[in-house]
Structure formats: C-alpha cells, structure tokens
Amino acid sequence: MRSQRSGRxxxxxxxxxxxxxxxxxxxxxxxxxxxxAGEKATNLVVVADTRRVSGIMKYFANLYNTNPWLFAVWxxxxxxxxxxxxxxxxxxxxxxxxxxxxxxKIVEH
Amino acid sequence: MDWLYMYMPIxxxxxxxxxxxxxxxxxxxxxxxxxMGGAWMVTPGLNILGFPMxxxxxxxxxxxxxxxxxxxxxxxxFGNVDYKLGFIMFLGxxxxxxxxxxxxxxxxxxxxxxxVVRWVYVAFLALIAWMxxxxxxxxxxxxRAGIEVGESGATGITWYESLHRIKIPPMMYFKTAGFTCSxxxxxxxxxxxxxxxxxxxxxxxxxxxxxLVYLIGCPTHIAVGTDLFEVMISGLYGAFTYSLKGRxxxxxxxxxxxxxxxxxxxxxxxxxxxxxxxxxxxxGLCVVACMISIILKQFKYxxxxxxxxxxxxxxxxxxxxxxxxxxxxxxxxEKREREAAMGRVA
Numbered sequence: 227m228r229s230q231r232s233g234r235x236x237x238x239x240x241x242x243x244x245x246x247x248x249x250x251x252x253x254x255x256x257x258x259x260x261x262x263a264g265e266k267a268t269n270l271v272v273v274a275d276t277r278r279v280s281g282i283m284k285y286f287a288n289l290y291n292t293n294p295w296l297f298a299v300w301x302x303x304x305x306x307x308x309x310x311x312x313x314x315x316x317x318x319x320x321x322x323x324x325x326x327x328x329x330x331k332i333v334e335h
Numbered sequence: 336m337d338w339l340y341m342y343m344p345i346x347x348x349x350x351x352x353x354x355x356x357x358x359x360x361x362x363x364x365x366x367x368x369x370x371m372g373g374a375w376m377v378t379p380g381l382n383i384l385g386f387p388m389x390x391x392x393x394x395x396x397x398x399x400x401x402x403x404x405x406x407x408x409x410x411x412x413f414g415n416v417d418y419k420l421g422f423i424m425f426l427g428x429x430x431x432x433x434x435x436x437x438x439x440x441x442x443x444x445x446x447x448x449x450x451v452v453r454w455v456y457v458a459f460l461a462l463i464a465w466m467x468x469x470x471x472x473x474x475x476x477x478x479r480a481g482i483e484v485g486e487s488g489a490t491g492i493t494w495y496e497s498l499h500r501i502k503i504p505p506m507m508y509f510k511t512a513g514f515t516c517s518x519x520x521x522x523x524x525x526x527x528x529x530x531x532x533x534x535x536x537x538x539x540x541x542x543x544x545x546x547l548v549y550l551i552g553c554p555t556h557i558a559v560g561t562d563l564f565e566v567m568i569s570g571l572y573g574a575f576t577y578s579l580k581g582r583x584x585x586x587x588x589x590x591x592x593x594x595x596x597x598x599x600x601x602x603x604x605x606x607x608x609x610x611x612x613x614x615x616x617x618x619g620l621c622v623v624a625c626m627i628s629i630i631l632k633q634f635k636y637x638x639x640x641x642x643x644x645x646x647x648x649x650x651x652x653x654x655x656x657x658x659x660x661x662x663x664x665x666x667x668x669e670k671r672e673r674e675a676a677m678g679r680v681a
Contacts, residue, residue, distance in 0.1 A: 302400075305401045
C-alpha cells in the first residue's frame with residue numbers, strides 16, 4: 227500500500243517536474259513569443275515632437291526619443307497602475323450604489 | 336472647439352479626445368460582458384479618429400491590458416475568475432501563438448498570406464457562430480421537452496463531458512469552475528486557440544471564450560472572467576513589446592482607459608443579471624458581425640466594414656447597458672421592499 231502511494235507520488239513529481247520544465251522553457255522564450263501574433267512589429271523610427279508639449283508630457287516624449295527601454299517599462303507600469311487606480315475608484319463608486327457586488331447566481335438558461 | 340482636440344506628442348496628430356473616451360467606454364462594456372480584449376473593435380475606431388495605423392495596434396494593446404485589469408478585478412469579486420485554470424491555459428496560449436506566427440511566416444514566404452488568413456478567420460468565425468446558435472437551439476429544445484435540466488438550467492452542446500473522461504495525469508480540480516479534468520485538456524485547448532490567434536494576428540478572446548465553454552466545460556460567467564484574466568497578462572506583455580518598438584501613444588491609452596473604467600463596470604455587472612445563454616447569444620451575433628465585416632474588407636468595401644463594426648458596437652453597448660440598468664433597478668427595488676417588510680415586522 228505504502229509502496230503504491232510512494233510510486234504514485236513519484237509519478238506525480240515527475241509530471242510536475244515536466245510541467246515546470248515546459249513552463250521554464252516557455253518563459254525563457256517569452257520575448258519572441260507573446261504577441262508574435264498581430265502585425266509583425268518592426269522598430270518604428272519616429273521622433274516625438276517635444277517642442278509642443280511641456281511638463282510630464284515632455285518628459286515622456288523625451289524618454290520615447292532617447293531611452294526606449296525605460297519608456298517601455300514606464301508604459302507597462304503606468305498602464306497597470308492607472309488600471310488599478312481606476313478599478314479601485316470605480317469599485318468605491320459602485321459600492322455606493324447599494325448593489326450586491328460580491329455574489330451572483332449562475333443561471334445558464 | 337479646440338479644447339476637444341488633444342495633441343498626441345508621439346504620433347504627432349491632434350485627436351478628438353471624447354472619441355477616445357467613447358471607444359474606451361464601448362470596448363470596456365463589451366469586453367467586460369463577453370470576456371475578450373476587443374482589438375477587432377478598437378483598431379477601426381482609432382483609425383477613423385485619425386490615428387496612424389502604426390500606433391493603433393500598440394496603443395490598443397496597452398489599453399486592453401488596463402481595461403482587462405479593471406474588469407478582472409470586478410469579475411474576481413463576483414468569483415468569476417478561476418486563476419488556476421487561467422495560469423494553466425496561459426502556457427498553452429504562449430506556445431500556440433508562436434506556432435501560429437511561424438505558420439504565417441511560412442505562408443508569407445509562399446506569398447499567399449493575406450487571403451489565406453482572412454478566409455481561415457471567416458471559416459472559424461462561421462464555425463463559432465454555428466456552435467453558439469446550434470447550442471442555443473439544442474438547449475431551448477431540451478428545456479421545452481423538460482429533459483436534462485441541470486442545476487443552472489438546460490445546456491445544449493456538452494462536448495466537454497466526453498473530454499473530461501480523458502484521464503491523463505496530472506488530473507486537476509478547478510475549484511471556481513467546479514470540475515476536474517486532465518491538466519492537458521486546458522493546455523491543449525489553449526494551445527489550439529493560441530495557434531489560431533497567432534495565425535490570424537488577433538488576441539484570441541474571440542476563440543478562447545467559446546472554447547472555455549464548449550470544450551473545457553466552464554460555466555459562461557467563469558469563462559468570461561477567466562478569459563479576461565488571460566487577456567490582462569498577455570496584454571501587459573504586449574504593451575511592453577510594442578512600446579519597445581515605439582508603437583504606442585501613452586496619452587491616448589490613459590484617455591481611453593478612463594472611458595473603459597466606466598464601461599468595464601457596466602459590462603461586468605451586467606453579467607450578474609444576464610443568463611449564460613443571453614451572453615452566448617449576444618456573443619454569437621458579434622461573431623457574425625465580425626465575420627461579415629471581414630468578408631466586406633476582403634472585397635474592398637472597407638467603409639461598409641467599418642460602419643458594420645461600429646454599428647454592432649453601438650447596439651451591443653445599448654443592449655448591455657439596458658441589461659445592467661434593468662437588473663440593478665430590480666435588485667434595488669427588491670432590497671428596499673425586503674427592508675420595508677423587515678421594518679414592519681420589527
């Protein structure tokens with residue numbers, strides 16, 4: 227009985243190991259993969275016009291021209307942050323409506 | 336009226352910003368209700384507003400990531416997101432997208448890519464539309480005959496029941512979705528939908544949502560939430576790669592997200608008041624509209640195609656908003672009556 231259980235555990239570990247290996251391989255190859263779909267994005271040589279903007283807009287327009295890596299990191303961080311903030315604010319507003327926003331009944335038909 | 340136009344420093348164009356808010360709102364509403372990114376709706380909209388095509392896709396991608404985040408947060412509170420299933424499917428999607436993209440490159444070398452891709456897209460959309468309407472007709476038939484009415488009502492297509500019988504280890508229990516199956520099933524299905532997405536150059540929500548329902552066996556509401564979670568992760572990565580290539584207009588993303596935040600709440604909350612088959616049927620109509628628009632594009636009727644897409648978006652938005660408002664009003668009325676009755680008893 228015990229040997230059966232340990233055998234099953236061994237098989238389980240092996241499967242999990244394989245899954246982890248696949249996952250690792252997928253992550254390693256990630257940059258080339260994700261959104262490889264869509265129009266094949268080649269580098270676009272556009273210079274943002276910094277003469278017509280000021281303040282924070284000027285900073286980001288400059289960053290776009292000079293440091294694409296940092297600009298990309300900012301783009302992701304700010305998108306996630308803005309999404310999170312808006313989600314939180316809307317959540318507060320929706321709570322005030324008095325609707326039950328934590329449960330729902332699944333009815334298919 | 337100059338204040339209605341906003342200067343986009345990277346694209347170098349002035350854009351009518353209420354239009355951006357409206358696009359964000361519409362896609363937020365529809366995406367939150369159907370559980371998809373909605374790139375097929377945003378790109379023609381941005382183009383009509385005067386956005387250069389080079390920036391439309393990257394901008395769209397970042398906006399979809401942020402919008403899906405807002406919708407996922409709301410769906411998560413309803414208990415509509417199966418994170419475990421989402422992560423497992425994520426792996427298959429990545430590998431699939433790469434395979435699909437490789438197929439496209441092969442066709443590109445043969446020089447026949449565009450028409451092949453478009454017709455494959457049309458064929459799959461037709462298949463999905465057929466599946467949705469056939470499923471609905473079958474469920475209605477079953478309900479009328481009074482047979483096989485389960486816990487959550489009658490269901491039509493039940494292919495997932497056969498697929499759940501495949502017992503290749505590791506077997507996994509998905510608590511939120513409420514079923515146990517081989518981990519290879521969601522991985523395999525997401526690989527196929529990912530390959531299709533990669534091949535057709537789309538995000539994949541259009542295929543993943545019905546696949547989650549018909550092949551994996553998710554209840555409609557959980558399919559919507561889980562798909563949005565996947566769209567959110569891949570969208571964030573997409574935003575990074577497109578930003579790196581200079582194809583994003585950050586100002587437009589933020590403006591669109593503001594509209595999307597409101598739309599996402601309406602779309603997501605509307606799922607609470609809609610029956611699963613109501614969502615599926617409306618989704619089927621969207622798929623048909625998308626299919627016809629691609630056929631029109633293939634025959635060079637680009638304006639008609641854009642009008643059809645924008646018309647469908649408007650009608651769907653109105654439908655979803657009405658569902659949400661009616662449901663919310665009924666819930667609040669019921670709540671007030673309950674409280675009044677309790678007050679009388681006390």
